[in-house]
Amino acid sequence: MTVVFSNSRAAVWNAxxxxxxxxxxxxxxxxxxxxxxxxxxxxxxxxxxxxxxxxSAYKPNGGLEQRLAERGAAPESAWDFVQTHLRQLPISKSKxxxxxxxxxxxxxxxxxxxxxxxxxxxxxxxxxxxxxxxGLRSRYPERDGMIFLAEQVTEYDRKRAQVAQAPQMELFVxxxxxxxxxxxxxxxNRPSTYQEVHPEFTTQVGAGWxxxxxxxxxxxxxxxxFLRYDASGDVxxxxxxxxxxxxxxxxGLEKDDARLKAKGKDRWYxxxxxxxxxxEQKRERSLLKEFEVYRSAPGRRLREFRLEVxxxxxxxxxAARDYKTIIGIGQKIPEEALQEDEKLLLWYDQALTRMExxx
Numbered sequence: 191m192t193v194v195f196s197n198s199r200a201a202v203w204n205a206x207x208x209x210x211x212x213x214x215x216x217x218x219x220x221x222x223x224x225x226x227x228x229x230x231x232x233x234x235x236x237x238x239x240x241x242x243x244x245x246s247a248y249k250p251n252g253g254l255e256q257r258l259a260e261r262g263a264a265p266e267s268a269w270d271f272v273q274t275h276l277r278q279l280p281i282s283k284s285k286x287x288x289x290x291x292x293x294x295x296x297x298x299x300x301x302x303x304x305x306x307x308x309x310x311x312x313x314x315x316x317x318x319x320x321x322x323x324x325g326l327r328s329r330y331p332e333r334d335g336m337i338f339l340a341e342q343v344t345e346y347d348r349k350r351a352q353v354a355q356a357p358q359m360e361l362f363v364x365x366x367x368x369x370x371x372x373x374x375x376x377x378x379n380r381p382s383t384y385q386e387v388h389p390e391f392t393t394q395v396g397a398g399w400x401x402x403x404x405x406x407x408x409x410x411x412x413x414x415x416f417l418r419y420d421a422s423g424d425v426x427x428x429x430x431x432x433x434x435x436x437x438x439x440x441x442g443l444e445k446d447d448a449r450l451k452a453k454g455k456d457r458w459y460x461x462x463x464x465x466x467x468x469x470e471q472k473r474e475r476s477l478l479k480e481f482e483v484y485r486s487a488p489g490r491r492l493r494e495f496r497l498e499v500x501x502x503x504x505x506x507x508x509a510a511r512d513y514k515t516i517i518g519i520g521q522k523i524p525e526e527a528l529q530e531d532e533k534l535l536l537w538y539d540q541a542l543t544r545m546e547x548x549x
Contacts, residue, residue, distance in 0.1 A: 191215060193245040194223060201529035206245065211310050215247040216303060219294055228353060248278050263314040263335045268322065269329065270299055271307050272300060276330070276339045282349045289349060291357040295336035297323050298371070302533065305505075309540055314509050320470040324463045335359060365396040365403045366498045367485045370415050374460055377416060381429045381459035384412065404494045412458050414473045417465060421455040428459040477502035484519060492522045504537040513541035513548075 207217060223242040254274050261267045276295075276355070283290040286475040291462065293299055299321050304388065308315045326342055334356045338346055350356070361372045372394055376387065391408050399405060419429055424445035433440045433453055443450045461469060477496075482501030484492060500519065507515040520528055520538040 192246070193247075196242045199530075201525050201526065203243070203521075204532045204535050207532060208535060210245070210247050211306055211536070214249050216250060216275060216278070216307065217245060217247050217294075218275075219292075220244070221246075221283075250274050255490050255543050258311060258313070258411075260534070263308070263316045265325070267313075268304055268308075268315075268317050268323070271304050272326065272330075273339070273357040275300065275303055276337065276342070281338070281342050281345050284349075288353050288355060289357040290399070291334070291359040292336055293359065295338070296334075296359065297326050297335075297337055297416050300326065300337060305533075306536055309508065309536055312540070312544065318470065318474075320463070320467040322499050324467070327463075362398060363396075365400050366406050366411070366496055367501075369395065369406065371410060373411060373416070376456055378428075378460045379432075381432050381454075381457040383456045384409065384458070386516055387412070387458065400527075400530075402492075402494055402495070402524055404496050406496070414476065415469060416458045417461045417469075418456060418458050419454050421451045424448050425454045426459055428462075446474075474502055478506055481506070484510040484522070485515060486529060487522075490522065492519075495523060495527075497534070501531075501533050504534060508537050508541070511544075513545045516541040517545065 191210075193210075195202075203442075221244050223244045224362060236298065250271075252274065254270060258267050259271055260272075279294050281293055293305075298319075301319060305315050306323065326337055330337050330501070332338070333343060333346055333350065337344075361368060361375060361428065363369050363372050369391075373387070373391070375430060376382070377389065380386075388408060417426070419426055425433070425447075426493065427445075430445050430450065433450060435441075439452065440450055440453060459549065460466075469506055477499050480499045484495060484499065484503070502525070503514050503519065507513070516537055520534070528538060
């Protein structure tokens with residue numbers, strides 16, 4: 191099914207997504223439809239949306255629903271969904287003679303779709319974020335930050351060979367999650383010290399920040415999600431690769447060379463999968479601890495909060511079938527904040543449905 195609509199509010203988009211999911215659909219692609227000649231309202235109004243959004247969605251077939259009912263909350267159910275989902279996504283998208291990044295093939299977006307699939311079926315999500323991301327990259331080929339089926343990657347490689355530049359994902363920093371994603375992309379390409387990251391990061395965290403979202407300190411984001419080389423032991427591969435590529439005087443040096451260690455000292459870098467899992471668990475414990483503060487906070491409203499804390503808390507409460515907590519916290523935050531966050535709205539709406547069913 192393809193849905194075309196024109197509206198600038200995130201709440202409307204999320205409501206449409208939720209309705210599609212409740213009807214058994216999975217979103218496969220969202221793109222802009224640029225109509226060369228706009229409607230009368232689009233041409234004359236300065237506030238009107240100039241482009242319509244086109245949402246492509248599908249209903250899984252081939253026995254996926256039946257296999258989920260038989261297996262339940264098993265890792266195989268997650269990978270079964272991924273296999274079906276990747277097959278439905280566009281392999282490549284062209285624009286102005288180049289390739290566009292297919293957002294739905296981003297590993298974290300695939301994870302979000304998988305979570306929504308399990309939540310809609312009232313089945314516990316069988317894999318943590320890091321377990322899923324590690325498994326995804328070990329099972330499926332990755333190109334330019336996008337995940338493909340083995341039979342799809344040949345076609346993508348052929349299209350990629352015809353253009354000069356790899357597609358880049360556009361990152362708009364509007365909350366803590368997108369800030370972490372931006373830092374991941376930045377540090378993967380350029381392991382840096384705090385002093386080097388800070389001015390770049392500051393320019394990203396600007397006017398587009400979400401209204402009720404608390405702004406985290408850069409130092410806290412680095413500490414919770416990345417690793418810093420303290421010059422003890424060999425230089426990590428991530429830093430070694432960057433330094434030996436970008437500094438002529440450091441090329442060909444071993445990882446224990448004093449010059450390389452001195453240059454790499456205090457640089458933050460993206461951890462390898464084994465370390466990332468430990469960091470993820472540590473961070474989740476911290477988020478859930480803060481969620482308990484939100485839950486016990488006096489008063490009826492939370493004026494400022496961290497969306498990442500709410501997402502982690504809602505996910506944990508859902509796994510425990512604690513729908514009352516999700517509804518209670520959902521009623522503490524401003525309506526617009528709830529309606530404009532796709533993940534929170536999904537858990538909140540499903541919690542309301544389950545409470546009504548159990549009543």
